[in-house]
Amino acid sequence: MILTPLRPLARILRARETGQDPDEIEAELRAARHAEIQDKARRRAETRLKVIVGSFVLAFGLVGFRMGALAHSQPTEPRALASGAQIISQRADIVDRRGRVLATNLSTHALYAHPRDLVDPARAARELAEIFPDLDAKRLAADLTGDRKFVWIKKKLSPEQMQAVHDIGEPGLVFGPREMRLYPNGRLASHILGGSQFGNEGVSSAEVLGMAGVEKAFDNWLRDPANAGAPLALSIDLTAQAAMEEVLGNGMKVMNAKGATGILMEVATGEIVAMASLPDFDPNDRPKPLLKGDPSDSPLFNRAVQGQYELGSTFKIFPVAQAIDEGLVNANTMINSSSPMKIGKYLIHDFHNYGGQLSVADIIVKSSNVGTVRIAQMLGADRQQKFLKDLGFFEATPVEMSEGPTGKPLVPQRWPAVTAATVAFGHGLAASPLHLASAYATLANDGRRVRPTLVHRKDHPPGEQVLSPRAAAAARDLLRQVVTRGTARQAEVAGYGVGGKTGTADKPRPGGGYYASKVVSTFAAVYPSDKPAYVLVVSLDEPSVAAAGGGESRTAGATAAPVAAALVHRLSPMLGLRPDHVTLPVIAPRPDDGLKVVSN
Template identity: 85%
Template sequence: MIRTPLRPLARILSARQAGQDPDEIEAELRARRHAEIQDRARRRAEGRIKWMALGFMLAFATVGLRMGAMASSQPSEPRVHASGAQIISQRADIVDRRGRVLATNLSTHALYAHPQDLVDPATAAAKLARIFPDLDAERLKRDLTGERKFVWIKKKLSPEQMQAVHDIGEPGLVFGPREMRLYPNGNLASHILGGSQFGAEGVSSAEVLGMAGVEKAFDGWLRDPANAGAPLQLSIDLTAQAAMEEVLANGMKVMNAKGATGILMEVASGEIVAMASLPDFDPNDRPKPLLKGDPSDSPLFNRAVQGQYELGSTFKIFPVAQAIDEGLINVNTMINASSPMKIGKYLIHDFHNYGRDLSVKDVIGKSSNVATVRIAQMLGPERQQRFLRDLGFFEPTPIEMTEAPTGKPIVPRRWPAVTAATVSFGHGLAASPLHLASAYATLANDGRRVRPTLVHRKEPLQGEQVLSPRAAGAARDLLRYVVTKGTARQAEVAGYQVGGKTGTADKPRPGGGYYKNRNVSTFAAMYPADKPVYVLVVTLDEPKVSVAGGGELRTAGATAAPVAAALVERLSPLLGLRPDDVKLPVIEPRPADAVRISAR
């Protein structure tokens, strides 16, 4: 350890010899050191003050230059920037595949009141009740004459209503600007769009949120400023959608059906061109959901996506196509169709007695339950389940709608021999019409899986191969035979080679068992059958057609098939699909025209 002496020893000794006091010498040195420290501190402080002064000078100079630039700029510049920010922050439009508007925004106003500023609250309440008949006049009067400082009156106003409120002349009635979601086509595509509602809201703005359909499924995208206001382009065609809803509504009326749904899908891409569910609603005035009873009684219920139906004989093509793919049968193989067929304690019947043997072609054409079960028995339950799973019948459809997860098929927990038998002809497994459309599109697409979508894409998504092109082609030929010679002859449309399958299923009772006089009738089709472009599925809920001499018809061949034919005939020209056997007439020139041409 090095010790530092308090006083320099040499100085002390020399000071004593000279007769000086060492303490005075030490005090002098201490004072000198303190003076040096103070000088250094003063110099540092002066340097800091100089730098701070320089910084303030630069800051004031910058502010001054910016103010000068703003003062000399044009007033329109900041308005342009503010307008751009507003456009980016608003909810994006929704358009169809051709860019036509399906959902957009409308500038409007909300109405609220400051009761303390009202001159005559009671009279104002009475006049407001006349302008807005849906308001409770007595409650409004209590709110405006009570102790409240703020009262919401209406969150959306029409221009006429706004003018009528202006005419009241009360200073305590205040308008707040906001945007509302507008669906200019009313009920058209209502289940697809879904609707919207206000979220967080204030007196001068309100947040618009999707509450169902694609509005909710794409809520984040529609509100994302990074999209710079670009619209969401759906795959549906507005013209085709309108035509489908019109034809379907007429068919529902003629067939006395409780409800109806129709789906038109592109085979190559899986894009849904039109999809309707009836009854429907106006998303501008979305009704409240049912709190009890059958959900399908509500117009909000989307039968195409949420409906879970046993789709009947439309399923028969699946075990037949799979058995052809496995090499177990071909279209000419003879199948035992003796009816009834007993499995355990259950008996399986055919609608008619078709005799002992049927070719596979006639099994589909005549729609034999017994023969279809025998083909399914060749496959076995495990292979049957695997193929149906590959077609998408064990999971919700990947459609871009918030309702899609609620449409998960009802699949049996156990798969004994009797379940395998009933599922082969469309009973015991309930799925949505959209599941059926996707599965038929896979058959039409040479066995490559097709997943439905509502988004218009430049490049279609390629699915996995679940069936050989050979077997898929044979299935298409069989479906064409059903329309030309089988149970779906009323679905034939000249020039379009429709191929499809009818399916009639009894509706299950809520407590178990089935109704005897309530059916779900379905027709699933593809066309043109030799090289399909579209898949069409039509489902009618509880149809019935009166026949001459009494009685009613409920089968799909008499109800869903003719409605599908009307849709093919109406939609195809709108989509540019010309009939293949209709030739344009050759117009021969008249003699006068010939003379005129030769004279030139």
């Protein structure tokens, strides 16, 4: 602003010449200056008022617009936003085929310390060591009294432990929220579920990762927020699983076995209804793996999937079924069974001398090694290999477990005549009990390939046809005869038409050769044999049971078969299978679930 002088010299001089009063000029100029200042002040005030009014109008307009938008929108849950990488701690539940919880999440707390905020670090260390006996008291005291600013103490706490820590009264002991994985059924289905562990951790959250089993196989799916918390539905039935583990555990004790395996599978879908491996463990407190020695000595070892066993005479039905399919034999065809049989420098014997000839049916019923080898020779090594490949014995099972790929069968690299002979009666090729269950399910499914699965779903694509329905039906009839008049008579359960095959295989030594008195006994069954609904495989590691005539027996007919019968008797009513006759004898419940030890 340029100020005009209140008494300009030129005007003052002219005013004096004309006789005017110079003070009037000053007054006039002062009044003009004041009017100009007032005009500027008024314009400035008007501008500010307009800005304030405009701001109020805009603010209330936005509020009104937002309220209108919210009034016409669907209600949603608010979401907290956080910057930086987030730890995904939420994990979906795992349920059985009926929706019963197998694995879920539990809100708990972790405990950590800020040593600089502790009033009495030494006392805090002593009292924490009393609450948590597994902690190293000396190391904890050193951590709390040293120069560290942060110390983890426990990754998860029980409510009782949390209260005990509260009672210490130290401000430097801090609780952080946690979500831990909980297996409410304890040991039940432990090998299937596998277990979990913490991954990335922070003071306010921790990542839960699968360690084994389906927890690891479906880790990404279980942690995916896109699934909106939907549970993973497994094919197993919790009640059937509990019954199998109980009966199998009793059978393992009665038969003095080192370990046991049981698999129950639906024929039509391949869904595993129950699968147990003993000994087992509690996934809530998963033990550490063995670093040396035999892996099967660890309770973490899943015998059903990871076990690689020579499954003995349970294999004999495969070359016979294939030969029937090829039109080479039928059930009444007579086969040379003279024993011993020589192949190269090797001799093949039968357990008993069955004479010069046996029918194909009797070869299976009496479990003749020589007769089975004669039939396998009719097929030839190439056709034998192809059929076993079609049944899945040359690849790992596709079951949805992290252990699945580790259970690939041990197949001979070369396949000379002696290998073809020994594989025909279940020696020289080592596979898992789950492979055997899948192959028997294929026989029961009219020759259409069945692949095992642990996921419960509506649609199951049909497998390829690897055997004709006619040959599959003939094989099932032979399996039924094994139970009614052969080596598996102890597997009979009135009203359920069990058909199956026993197999007793010498157990190989880790350094080569076989143990003289250790076997793996197996019984593979389909039932009801006329309209198969289920496949059941029972395998016992190193069983031994007292025989009625003295001594002891290790054969599958005396060990695995009666355990399988107890399982069929216990599980069938749970599965909705009714016996095929009206009147059943009254069977009193027994502590050993009906297991009775008798000789063949």
